[in-house]
Amino acid sequence: MPEIPSKDDPRTTFRYPLRWRIMDALNNGLDRFWPARMSPYTGWALIMPALLLVGLLVLGLFEMAESSLHTLDRATFLPSEAYTLENYQTVIESATYGRVVTRSVFAAGLTVFFTLLLALPYAYIMVRTTSSVVRKTLLVVLFLPFFIGQVVRAYGLLIILGTTGVANNALGLVGIEPIRLLFNFPAVVFGLVQYMLPFAVLMLAPALTAIPRETETAASSLGANWLQSFRHVVIPMAKPGLIGAGLVVGTLALTDFAMPAMLGGGSQDFIANAIYDQFFRTADQGLGAALALLLVVLGSVIVGVVISIFGAGTLGMGGKK
Amino acid sequence: MSKKYSRRSVLRAGLATSGAALLTSMPASRLLAQEPEKPSEIIVRAWGGEWVESLKKGVSDRFTEMTGIAVRHDLTEDNEIQPKVWAAVAQGRVPPIHINWDTTTNATKSALRGVTEDISDLPNLANTTDLAKPVGLEGYPLVNTYGYVYVLAYRPEAFPDGAPKSWRDLLDPKFKGRIALYNDGIGFHFPAQVAGGGSLDDIPDNMDACWSFVREMKEQNPLLGEDPDFTTWFQNGEIDAACTISTNALAAKKNGVELAWTVPEEGCKFDTDCLWIPKGLPENELYWAKQYINLALSQESQQIWLDGLGLPGVIPGLTPPEGLAGDPSYPTEPADFEHLIRISSAVQVQNESDWFAKFKEIMQG
Numbered sequence: 001m002p003e004i005p006s007k008d009d010p011r012t013t014f015r016y017p018l019r020w021r022i023m024d025a026l027n028n029g030l031d032r033f034w035p036a037r038m039s040p041y042t043g044w045a046l047i048m049p050a051l052l053l054v055g056l057l058v059l060g061l062f063e064m065a066e067s068s069l070h071t072l073d074r075a076t077f078l079p080s081e082a083y084t085l086e087n088y089q090t091v092i093e094s095a096t097y098g099r100v101v102t103r104s105v106f107a108a109g110l111t112v113f114f115t116l117l118l119a120l121p122y123a124y125i126m127v128r129t130t131s132s133v134v135r136k137t138l139l140v141v142l143f144l145p146f147f148i149g150q151v152v153r154a155y156g157l158l159i160i161l162g163t164t165g166v167a168n169n170a171l172g173l174v175g176i177e178p179i180r181l182l183f184n185f186p187a188v189v190f191g192l193v194q195y196m197l198p199f200a201v202l203m204l205a206p207a208l209t210a211i212p213r214e215t216e217t218a219a220s221s222l223g224a225n226w227l228q229s230f231r232h233v234v235i236p237m238a239k240p241g242l243i244g245a246g247l248v249v250g251t252l253a254l255t256d257f258a259m260p261a262m263l264g265g266g267s268q269d270f271i272a273n274a275i276y277d278q279f280f281r282t283a284d285q286g287l288g289a290a291l292a293l294l295l296v297v298l299g300s301v302i303v304g305v306v307i308s309i310f311g312a313g314t315l316g317m318g319g320k321k
Numbered sequence: 322m323s324k325k326y327s328r329r330s331v332l333r334a335g336l337a338t339s340g341a342a343l344l345t346s347m348p349a350s351r352l353l354a355q356e357p358e359k360p361s362e363i364i365v366r367a368w369g370g371e372w373v374e375s376l377k378k379g380v381s382d383r384f385t386e387m388t389g390i391a392v393r394h395d396l397t398e399d400n401e402i403q404p405k406v407w408a409a410v411a412q413g414r415v416p417p418i419h420i421n422w423d424t425t426t427n428a429t430k431s432a433l434r435g436v437t438e439d440i441s442d443l444p445n446l447a448n449t450t451d452l453a454k455p456v457g458l459e460g461y462p463l464v465n466t467y468g469y470v471y472v473l474a475y476r477p478e479a480f481p482d483g484a485p486k487s488w489r490d491l492l493d494p495k496f497k498g499r500i501a502l503y504n505d506g507i508g509f510h511f512p513a514q515v516a517g518g519g520s521l522d523d524i525p526d527n528m529d530a531c532w533s534f535v536r537e538m539k540e541q542n543p544l545l546g547e548d549p550d551f552t553t554w555f556q557n558g559e560i561d562a563a564c565t566i567s568t569n570a571l572a573a574k575k576n577g578v579e580l581a582w583t584v585p586e587e588g589c590k591f592d593t594d595c596l597w598i599p600k601g602l603p604e605n606e607l608y609w610a611k612q613y614i615n616l617a618l619s620q621e622s623q624q625i626w627l628d629g630l631g632l633p634g635v636i637p638g639l640t641p642p643e644g645l646a647g648d649p650s651y652p653t654e655p656a657d658f659e660h661l662i663r664i665s666s667a668v669q670v671q672n673e674s675d676w677f678a679k680f681k682e683i684m685q686g
Binding site for chain 2: 074075076077078095099163164180181182183265267269277279280281283284
């Protein structure tokens with residue numbers, strides 16, 4: 001007959017692990033702080049920091065909206081007491097702002113196009129390569145620019161593309177006289193594409209990873225060559241990544257300040273540069289605020305149009321496809 | 322904030338004693354007991370490069386040596402510090418700087434807004450020329466510290482026939498893309514008014530001639546930038562000529578760039594920079610900020626500071642820096658001002674925004 005251990009036998013004493021105790025304590029603490037009856041509101045609690053952040057932004061926008069309704073009194077350099085839409089009228093009637101807005105939107109569009117054109121093959125190779133060396137090299141090359149700020153990168157381009165820079169020196173080797181590569185619209189777009197490329201690749205990579213390799217194999221087995229498979233299988237399936245990357249690149253380019261300021265030679269201003277001028281050069285905060293709100297509205301409308309065309313589901317948000 | 326001293330008592334007791342002490346290089350240990358508490362540092366907003374180096378050498382280092390108070394230079398752009406100071410004063414906060422080294426036009430806006438301290442009780446003001454006095458303002462809400470000329474700086478090798486005689490010489494097709502102006506056109510509006518066939522008397526009511534000439538200049542695809550850009554562009558061979566403050570040309574020349582400058586027949590804009598103190602400082606810090614400005618108006622400080630900048634000061638009897646005596650960028654005698662254009666700050670303050678907007682409209686086209 002087997003021996004029945006007594007109550008005091010150490011073999012019957014269960015040792016409760018320390019990490020369990022800690023977890024229990026945390027659980028108890030959480031129960032007191034956030035009782036079970038509050039569980040329907042847990043989602044709201046988690047989203048609260050984001051709401052606070054957006055709330056602060058909206059408050060700031062209200063402040064700016066209020067500021068935009070006052071003109072600058074040049075006798076005292078204080079905002080006028082009266083409420084008026086004069087600043088908006090100035091923006092609408094100004095040929096300069098019309099050109100600046102058009103240029104900003106056009107440049108953002110070009111930047112999106114060229115960035116996605118370069119980012120898609122880069123991300124595809126990075127995701128699909130079987131060589132870890134190639135993948136790691138592509139990742140390092142991708143991340144390296146993140147450690148260098150936008151301004152420093154723009155200065156780098158000033159050095160490379162300058163009249164006496166590396167690019168012109170290379171052209172000189174084949175007998176071409178130095179040409180002005182900087183301080184024009186193409187230079188600004190080039191700088192923006194160079195700046196945005198890592199963002200786009202990082203947004204495209206997960207979308208491409210989510211495409212099963214087998215779908216491409218299936219396309220090949222049905223007679224599609226690589227190009228057909230890429231065009232008819234990969235690109236449609238990568239649409240959420242392409243739209244998401246396009247939106248991020250587009251909005252960042254639309255609101256950019258540094259590239260047009262540094263590579264545009266002073267004559268290729270974007271909306272952000274015009275806003276800066278009003279806030280800091282002419283001290284006209286009302287007009288600056290009106291321009292800033294215009295930029296917010298413009299960006300929101302563009303994003304809204306893109307989402308309404310492609311659907312939120314395209315971005316993987318669970319809406320209609 | 323120290324509450325032990327009222328502003329007036331501090332000024333009465335302090336300026337009469339330690340102000341004189343500063344001027345005679347009296348060591349800090351001998352400054353008199355009634356001086357207000359010394360802050361650990363005072364913050365002076367300044368422009369970078371040659372500008373801040375000259376200020377440091379001529380004023381800040383001497384101030385520290387005499388008082389033991391460290392001077393920190395805040396290199397935030399003058400246009401960017403302005404809204405910060407305005408906001409601080411409006412909200413009753415202590416402003417982010419003790420002293421603003423500013424353009425007189427910008428400072429006049431601050432004075433009109435009422436954010437500047439009155440500094441008319443500085444002892445050294447008695448030794449200054451008329452140039453120090455702000456025009457169109459009551460008392461001394463700011464004090465001009467030197468004058469400067471927006472010269473036509475050029476690379477001599479690009480002008481083999483000698484210095485350009487007229488601003489119109491820049492319209493030669495060979496200078497397309499090789500000219501630089503300030504990105505708001507500052508310094509260029511007034512000579513452009515003359516070069517465009519207009520009259521200075523028509524400023525500000527009729528500046529069609531100015532805009533006509535700016536449009537002609539636009540066809541040359543000029544580069545538009547700020548002070549540091551001009552030096553960089555000259556150094557990198559990007560430009561052959563620029564309308565810029567002579568100090569920038571001098572800095573580029575000191576850095577080995579072959580450069581010269583001239584005042585063309587239409588003239589060049591002459592303007593001033595100044596120092597001012599924002600409202601809202603604690604009494605003791607206000608006192609020492611005033612002492613700093615007082616020192617900046619002393620003969621020795623002006624001499625060292627402005628030797629570095631290559632600019633004429635507001636104290637009589639300064640010796641021109643080497644090579645600048647008789648230079649058009651260093652006007653001292655009435656005859657030197659014949660080809661220089663000086664428009665009152667009041668007119669500039671009232672119209673500057675419109676001029677900037679018009680210049681932008683043309684250049685952004």
